[in-house]
Amino acid sequence: MRRYEPTTGPGGTGPGDGLARIVAALAGRVDATERQLHTLATEVAGLGRGVAALTMQLTAAPVTTADTDTDTDAEAEEPTRQRDWATVADPDTAIVWLAEVDQWLTDVILPAGLLAPLPSCWTIHPAAVVDLLALHAEARTAWAHPAPTPVSEWLARWLPGTRTRLAAALVECVEQRHHRQQVPGIARTRGYDTRPLDRDSVAAWWATTHGHPTAPEFFGLRPLDA
DSSP states (O other): OOOOOOOOOGGGOSTHHHHHHHHHHHHHHHHHHHHHHHHHHHHHHHHHHHHHHHHHHHHHSOOOHHHHHHHHHHHHOOOOOOOOTTTOOOHHHHHHHHHHHHHHIIIIITTTTSSOOOOGGGGGOHHHHHHHHHHHHHHHHHHHSSSSHHHHHIIIIIHHHHHHHHHHHHHHHHHHTSEEEEOTTOSSEEEEOOTTOOHHHHHHHHHHHTTSSOHHHHHTOOBSOO
């Protein structure tokens, strides 16, 4: 950079001497500024290279399982199915379902008088089992809820409905005090002694046959009337 150098008077002094010092000072500041700009440009270039390298590392980094656990679990989790007595095909599953609802009736429902006593043959009436499984499921859901409304709804809606349907499904068995079964070729129902039956055997019978053959046929139950 070519700088203006003013002349001075005789002996190195004169009017231009002060101006020369000002110009020299300004020139020094320009030089310092140029050095600072060069240093800054170098630092900015280095910062740019660092950012680019970091970006490449982040892009190439493998996705860990921790990053996707929540989404994977949410996608893999399936809603729990209801206990469908009409389609159950595994004897062990049927045994567990029937045992749980029977225990619930014995420990909770019947002692509280919420249902009338059931005939001993209720387990071989699929309509009764379907209703009681549903009632049990609704009760678990209602009592697990923090608000009292589901419990009130269970008492006012689900329980009375189950009472009505159980009474219709088991009416003959209750009146005759033994199991009554419709027999093909006979206009009226026939009574059978179901005392030899145990709950687990009934559950396994239903899961493997779904009522064909009937319980009296399958277990060889003794008829009580001709």
